[in-house]
Amino acid sequence: TQLLEQSPQFLSIQEGENLTVYCNSSSVFSSLQWYRQEPGEGPVLLVTVVTGGEVKKLKRLTFQFGDARKDSSLHITAAQPGDTGLYLCAGVGDYKLSFGAGTTVTVRA
Amino acid sequence: ETGVTQSPTHLIKTRGQQVTLRCSSQSGHNTVSWYQQALGQGPQFIFQYYREEENGRGNFPPRFSGLQFPNYSSELNVNALELDDSALYLCASSLLPSGADTQYFGPGTRLTVL
Numbered sequence: 218t219q220l221l222e223q224s225p226q227f228l229s230i231q232e233g234e235n236l237t238v239y240c241n242s243s244s245v246f247s248s249l250q251w252y253r254q255e256p257g258e259g260p261v262l263l264v265t266v267v268t269g270g271e272v273k274k275l276k277r278l279t280f281q282f283g284d285a286r287k288d289s290s291l292h293i294t295a296a297q298p299g300d301t302g303l304y305l306c307a308g309v310g311d312y313k314l315s316f317g318a319g320t321t322v323t324v325r326a
Numbered sequence: 327e328t329g330v331t332q333s334p335t336h337l338i339k340t341r342g343q344q345v346t347l348r349c350s351s352q353s354g355h356n357t358v359s360w361y362q363q364a365l366g367q368g369p370q371f372i373f374q375y376y377r378e379e380e381n382g383r384g385n386f387p388p389r390f391s392g393l394q395f396p397n398y399s400s401e402l403n404v405n406a407l408e409l410d411d412s413a414l415y416l417c418a419s420s421l422l423p424s425g426a427d428t429q430y431f432g433p434g435t436r437l438t439v440l
Contacts (some may be wrong), residue, residue, distance in 0.1 A: 259418070259434055260369070265428075291345070309425045313425050314371065316368030318366065
């Protein structure tokens with residue numbers, strides 16, 4: 218059972234388009250992380266958001282943490298084929314991460 | 327600096343068998359966490375080892391067990407394999423046992439149970 222719900226489950230877009238992935242939880246986490254996982258590899262940390270309302274930018278990626286620290290979004294501007302992958306959000310606990318089921322993003326050239 | 331490595335890459339077992347998966351943590355890291363990622367799902371926390379002691383455990387039965395060695399490498403053992411144990415098993419190492427400390431994931435071991 219995933220504590221975090223991600224939507225959509227799948228997303229296929231053309232190169233140059235924008236996309237947004239959502240992560241929602243019924244629980245409050247002290248912080249939330251976003252990962253990207255490519256086939257045959259483990260997840261790689263993209264960003265950690267800590268403060269409610271926080272916005273972080275990583276090149277074409279914009280991450281937002283909801284005011285109540287229960288939801289987050291990842292927005293990609295002008296997506297490129299290299300952005301293809303499984304995007305996972307994870308709530309940070311005392312010693313473990315609680316992951317959502319992920320959003321599979323495919324960017325077509 | 328050597329990253330997290332896991333062996334073997336792939337493994338096929340039959341129901342009822344036992345399996346051991348191995349993980350070498352990143353240099354300088356004394357904490358290893360294990361996760362199970364079923365197809366189409368996010369990783370699920372199995373347990374964490376810190377300085378050779380189990381530091382926390384997820385909702386997995388006792389037939390999932392682990393070890394951490396003095397060099398901080400780790401093993402995941404699964405007894406009496408079931409079909410639902412088929413998954414990608416990921417280990418992650420970190421400097422501290424806190425969930426807030428950055429965890430570096432290995433490439434995983436793909437286990438198939440027939």
